[in-house]
Amino acid sequence: MKHVRLVLDAGGREDDIHPMYDVLANAAYVERATAMHWNFTGDELGIMHYVEGDVDSFRTALESIPEVRSYELTTAGDDAFYAYVRDATSEPLRELFETVTERPVVVVPPVEYREDGTVAFSVVGPPEELQAAIDRLPDPITAAVTEVGGMEATPGVLESLLTERQRAAIEAALERGYYEIPREAGHEVVADELGCAPSTAAEHLRKAEAKLLRSLLRRDGGD
Secondary structure: OEEEEEEEEOOOOHHHHOHHHHHHHHOOOEEEEEEEEEEEOOOEEEEEEEEEEOHHHHHHHHHHOOOEEEEEEEEOOOOEEEEEEEEEOOHHHHHHHHHHHOOOOEEEEEEEEOOOOOEEEEEEEOHHHHHHHHHOOOOOOEEEEEEEEOHHHOOOHHHHOOOHHHHHHHHHHHHHOOOOOOOOOOHHHHHHHHOOOHHHHHHHHHHHHHHHHHHHHHHOOOO
């Protein structure tokens, strides 16, 4: 079994795949989005997203997309929300999901919609089946393999919730003693490691800590 990290790129033609794909990858009011869980039945897709951005603009977009059959939005902190969306699928979207569902390949959530419009996620399976799935991706999607490893390389869900800058801030804070008692470093030290202003470092840490705590509490049965 192999773990492969993939980055999919539709070259700005995300709307050709599905209007919701375009919203999540390209909308100015979506700062970051991840697909956490989904159920694909062929003609329909039910999917839960975690989104950072403007919830009102997101709602307006959902209301204007004919393929959206129903949805529910739930606040998850400042400028963040969970979005359950039930979509009618398009032919390209069905082809995209069938590349995985028809093979012994497992997609490891979350699926990350990145600022450059690409989508990154991990898949696990036999090497030949992973390659076959990549070869079957529908036009105009192309795939780049950014990491290959064994099962131990599969990312954890908690870590995947963080942006690259938030993860870097947490790692710098841990290494420099920010979380020691008594504290051995402040926001200024973390900022120096990241090459940013102390206020920016503090914001990265605050958001990362909030995400990790919320996720841990939900996993342990909290609300």
